[in-house]
Amino acid sequence: MRFDSALGLEAKKGPLATTGKVLVYxxxxxxxxxxxxxxxxxxxxxxxxPTSFSLWPDEFTLENFTQAADKxxxxxxxxxxxxxxxxxxxxxxxxxxxAYSLARKKFRGMTFVMLIMLATMMLPEEIIAIPLSLVLAxxxxxxxxxxxxxxxxxxxxxxWGFSILVMTxxxxxxxxxxxxAARIDGAGxxxxxxxxxxxxxxxxxxxxxxxxxTMIWDQYLLPLIVANESSHWTLPIALRSLRSDEEVGIGxxxxxxxxxxxxxxxxxxxxxxxxxxxxxxxxxxx
Numbered sequence: 001m002r003f004d005s006a007l008g009l010e011a012k013k014g015p016l017a018t019t020g021k022v023l024v025y026x027x028x029x030x031x032x033x034x035x036x037x038x039x040x041x042x043x044x045x046x047x048x049x050p051t052s053f054s055l056w057p058d059e060f061t062l063e064n065f066t067q068a069a070d071k072x073x074x075x076x077x078x079x080x081x082x083x084x085x086x087x088x089x090x091x092x093x094x095x096x097x098x099a100y101s102l103a104r105k106k107f108r109g110m111t112f113v114m115l116i117m118l119a120t121m122m123l124p125e126e127i128i129a130i131p132l133s134l135v136l137a138x139x140x141x142x143x144x145x146x147x148x149x150x151x152x153x154x155x156x157x158x159x160w161g162f163s164i165l166v167m168t169x170x171x172x173x174x175x176x177x178x179x180x181a182a183r184i185d186g187a188g189x190x191x192x193x194x195x196x197x198x199x200x201x202x203x204x205x206x207x208x209x210x211x212x213x214t215m216i217w218d219q220y221l222l223p224l225i226v227a228n229e230s231s232h233w234t235l236p237i238a239l240r241s242l243r244s245d246e247e248v249g250i251g252x253x254x255x256x257x258x259x260x261x262x263x264x265x266x267x268x269x270x271x272x273x274x275x276x277x278x279x280x281x282x283x284x285x286x
Contacts, residue, residue: 039258039261043064043251043255044061044064045059045060064255065255067252067255072230073255073256075231076234077235077259079232079234079235080234080236081263083154087153087157090154091212091216092205092208094164095159095164095208096198098159098167099170100167103169103171104179117161121162129225132222147228148227148229150232157215157216160212160215162211163208163211166207166208167208170201171197179197206271206272206273206276210267217236217260217263217267218236220237220240223236223237235259242256
């Protein structure tokens with residue numbers, strides 16, 4: 001399958017056009033991948049000058065990653081994996097069940113619920129930072145203090161309006177006839193949901209999985225509010241601390257930056273097929 005570019009270059013023929021396309025594509029690849037390649041190369045190189053940045057390694061070394069261990073970078077990486085692992089799992093569970101209710105159930109106040117979710121997406125994190133810190137310090141009803149705990153960083157990201165809206169719109173496209181046929185065969189509502197609805201929503205799950213992972217992984221303000229001790233820092237908080245530490249060399253900072261970048265790339269590659277299908281699916285034909 002061939003795809004025409006936004007510049008319309010595929011319609012151009014001839015040697016001059018081919019040369020122009022090669023130059024344009026080469027510049028685009030260099031602009032978008034150059035910084036990533038430079039980060040990868042510099043993380044494994046002996047970088048003494050903070051202003052030096054090369055696309056070719058001068059001397060391969062693992063010293064930067066060894067010194068990163070002395071600065072507890074791997075502890076911060078572990079904290080990030082704990083938060084994103086449990087947070088993403090909770091977020092996807094909440095999203096699929098909330099979306100099923102909004103897509104298939106009719107109840108009073110449904111429009112108001114949708115407006116509330118849209119409102120949460122429009123509010124900047126800085127506005128809710130202080131109220132969120134007060135709530136986490138004294139959880140309503142149970143009166144538990146979640147400050148300086150993993151739970152305090154996981155529960156606030158357990159529900160995201162974007163993921164719920166994506167799943168809701170996708171589930172609305174699932175033919176109702178499939179559910180009716182399953183119920184005629186004797187399947188209950190939960191069995192119909194897990195065997196009929198959810199498998200058809202794999203593309204949407206890929207979309208909310210990639211966006212949810214990136215959203216939780218890049219969280220800075222929430223861990224900053226919750227983690228009072230450095231032992232609970234996540235990697236984005238640690239990067240800011242390492243950058244301001246005069247004893248930390250540029251090599252350690254580059255190694256930590258590479259460790260912060262790789263999980264997002266791996267998550268995209270893992271969900272790539274479902275992610276692309278979710279972006280291009282306009283409807284499901286039964």
